[in-house]
Amino acid sequence: MDQGLLNVILVGSAFMILFSAFQSTGMVEQSVLEGVKNETTGNGTARFTATGYTSFAIIYSSFTVVNIVSPAIVSILGPSLSMFIGASTYFFYVLSFIQPMTWSFYLASVLIGVGAAILWTAFGVYLAVNSDELSTLRNSGVFWALFQLRKVQLPGNLYIYLVLKSDIINRHTRYLLFTVFSVVCGIGLLVFILLIWRSFVEKRLLLNSEKEKKKKKIIFQDIKQELLIALKLLKTPNMLLLLIPFAYSG
Template sequence: MNILCRLNSGTTNVIFMSVCFFFLFTADVTVQNLEKTIISSIHDDNKEFQVDGYDLLAFLYIAFGISLWLGPSFVNVLGQRTALTVASSIYTIYIASFTLENVWAISAATAAAGVGAGLIWTAEGKYLISNSKPSVISRNIGIFWTLFCSSSFLGNLFTYFTLNGKKYVDQETRRLIISSLAIVAAFATILFAFLRPVKKEMTQVPKAQETNAIEELKKTWRVFITKDMLLLNITFCFTGLQQAFQSGIYSPSLGFTLQFGHNAKQLVPLSGIFVGIGQLLGGCFQILQGQRFSKLRWIRSIFLIVGIAAQFLSFALIYINIPSSAVFGNTNDKAIIESNVYLAIFCSLLLGIGDGCLNTQNFSIIAVIYPDESAQSCALYKFTKAVFVAVGFSASSHLNLHWQITILAIMAIFALFSYIYVDMGTVRKVNDKKDKTSIKA
């Protein structure tokens, strides 16, 4: 408690919002990780339930991407705290819809969740940046990312023990998991309602004049067509593809690999836990960036190189350890080597580290480049990423695992060079500004 008292109001707000996200995404991340497995098990019980888990996830992210264009306008009208609360309630309804096991109910809730995602992530970016002075933005992003990534532990751990010894996920087990997660999401919604407003002195920039929805949309477009944003979109595209792979494709593929034995389904939440641990490590890099390495000129690019190197290693190991057909459903096919559980889970850790580095460094660079357009830049980042998450999920119904890994590896190279190019230009601009300031002084 004494520690919290010593923190300024902005940091306290960021921590409280991060706790809200922790509970909400304890539910949502677990559901997304299990969605393909749950949908397949519903289909096994009811052959009339004709929908694919990957297609549902793609549908969600398409709605997410579209809604992001209107996200800044809605946040401007509703306010940051109200937008976060409303979005959280939509997430809760989406999670609860899986207990109905009805195609239309789940599809409608999925579309609504996409809109809710556009709202919550736009408001999150604006609330975080509004509560952070430039000197602590990296630290605050790291705090948020650390608590956000920790959300994958509780839900997946609960699911891991619930699925113990179950080769088949029956209806009773499905409803127990989903109902429990929906209650956690509802609790998060209550917490969001108690978020505190941003103090005027914590805002990075002077308060702008009130703008209407159309002006916000125009402002979003102007940010989108800037040179830096267009180049960063290449990195954001890869971020989306790899997020789809690590959050909803790789883990179910482990559960479908019957070479792992009767406990293969337990590997789905276990993989999610280790992805979260890896993301947590990536978030710790961001905190280090804000405290110990903030004076290093190319620190953002260095951490991004670390993250992409981790993902390259995971791609190579997955290629030889998991059968190519595992992405489609249960398979007895063998991989290039004998499938190894420990190696598979180690790859989950590497994927998480890469995802953590990518997301934190993406947020870090847009916070530096676009401090006056925080809502717009965060929305555009999420838009591009959401579109390619949808592409990744949609392609998973058609491309085998090896083809997906090959495409990811190629995209990673382009993503890395695009980011480094923009980062070098940003560092030069910051240094030039410092030099001019020192000369005037």
């Protein structure tokens, strides 16, 4: 099999697994947090006051801001390692629901916003590296077909249906749900680790290439230039027009 296509299949599978757990979390998030509020009301512990709505506002605000600098981060770390780091924040976000506290839950919301910006920027670079003019459309289609499978969510929805017994999720059910979701995220992280290993092997094969050596020297010099190019791109007529549907779709 074409190595580029294999890499795209692996990264699509990793995203599908990771976001299956994350989106299942989002479906029950508010019910879970209402249950936590009930647990901490009048029992002498610090009352839990966080809401899922505030969490998502924090996530996408930090996502927006960090997108400005995420290309520089990916340039320094490389796409494979960057994807793993970004995906790890999803794991910690899901894990935070097992024993949520207001401060830690909102901190996890900030971190996942940062991680999302790094993850999606790194994915764009990874797809480009593993594609050429003839395979770009094919590889994009393969990735999005795998990624959209998360929306089917038959296993996740069926599991939630079988586990949930009421609108408010109690502590026992919360432990059960998010232990499983955390394990699913962990499986996704293992696939990202496999991608790091494959990238390491591929780089070793190219280590003697003068082109690769020059590329490594240029990367650190061009980080500032990349940021300037991104700002210039933002001012172009096409990008300004695209901001309208982007803002509408979220």
